[in-house]
Amino acid sequence: AQTVTQSQPEMSVQEAETVTLSCTYDTSESDYYLFWYKQPPSRQMILVIRQEAYKQQNATENRFSVNFQKAAKSFSLKISDSQLGDAAMYFCAYRSVWGGADGLTFGKGTHLIIQP
Amino acid sequence: KAGVTQTPRYLIKTRGQQVTLSCSPISGHRSVSWYQQTPGQGLQFLFEYFSETQRNKGNFPGRFSGRQFSNSRSEMNVSTLELGDSALYLCASSQAGTLLATNEKLFFGSGTQLSVL
Numbered sequence: 001a002q003t004v005t006q007s008q009p010e011m012s013v014q015e016a017e018t019v020t021l022s023c024t025y026d027t028s029e030s031d032y033y034l035f036w037y038k039q040p041p042s043r044q045m046i047l048v049i050r051q052e053a054y055k056q057q058n059a060t061e062n063r064f065s066v067n068f069q070k071a072a073k074s075f076s077l078k079i080s081d082s083q084l085g086d087a088a089m090y091f092c093a094y095r096s097v098w099g100g101a102d103g104l105t106f107g108k109g110t111h112l113i114i115q116p
Numbered sequence: 117k118a119g120v121t122q123t124p125r126y127l128i129k130t131r132g133q134q135v136t137l138s139c140s141p142i143s144g145h146r147s148v149s150w151y152q153q154t155p156g157q158g159l160q161f162l163f164e165y166f167s168e169t170q171r172n173k174g175n176f177p178g179r180f181s182g183r184q185f186s187n188s189r190s191e192m193n194v195s196t197l198e199l200g201d202s203a204l205y206l207c208a209s210s211q212a213g214t215l216l217a218t219n220e221k222l223f224f225g226s227g228t229q230l231s232v233l
Contacts, residue, residue, distance in 0.1 A: 037224075043204060045224035091159065103149055103161030103172055104208075104222065 002027045002094050006107035013082050014115045020067075021077045021110050023092030031097040034068065035104070036077045040088040048090070051075065079112075087114045117142060120225035122207050128231045134195040137228045141188050141209030147171070148190040149222065150182060153204040162205075165190055194230075202232045 003026045013019035025034070036048040051059045051068050058066050063080045079086055092107040121140040129135050141148050149164035149172075161174040165184035182192040188209070194201055208222040 042226060044226040103164055103174060106159035108158045
């Protein structure tokens with residue numbers, strides 16, 4: 001079974017600064033997807049960014065980018081120009097391309113605090 | 117386009133009772149999956165349906181069951197509730213292509229908060 005580890009339970013950053021959230025995973029598969037989801041107090045999980053494992057190029061979505069290191073099984077999220085609205089729980093998640101019993105496998109999450 | 121709708125938002129039950137939660141996916145989405153979120157265990161996969169067929173099932177006891185209707189709406193049922201079933205239950209839908217291949221974009225609802233007393 002796959003596992004996802006987020007080693008930072010909480011991170012704090014000043015508004016307008018850059019912050020990086022860490023994620024490592026363990027899998028024996030070669031084809032998979034990786035995601036970062038954001039969960040604000042409203043509880044709705046919102047997809048921030050996704051990465052296909054077969055793509056070497058790191059995904060980017062506006063102020064959000066990832067550093068995907070397949071050999072190291074590392075998938076970190078960088079948030080540039082942090083805004084107050086970025087404050088939330090951030091979850092790293094893994095999904096096999098070909099389904100499997102686990103669905104999305106999530107890490108425990110990182111609570112991101114934005115200091116004004 | 118309306119998002120994923122889960123009802124009810126909050127639910128209070130007592131031990132031994134059963135409960136049914138409902139999820140309406142985004143229009144056109146054929147796949148619906150359910151997740152349980154607790155402070156201790158985090159987010160755990162319950163099951164996934166595609167075109168009324170259960171595609172995958174997580175490691176939960178048989179008290180947890182679900183189904184999907186022909187209009188893609190889904191329900192999950194928990195029988196003989198236990199205190200440990202208190203959790204946020206999240207539903208997600210995706211525009212999955214086939215029964216075998218997953219689609220990477222899951223859209224989540226706001227969840228149903230279940231409290232078991």
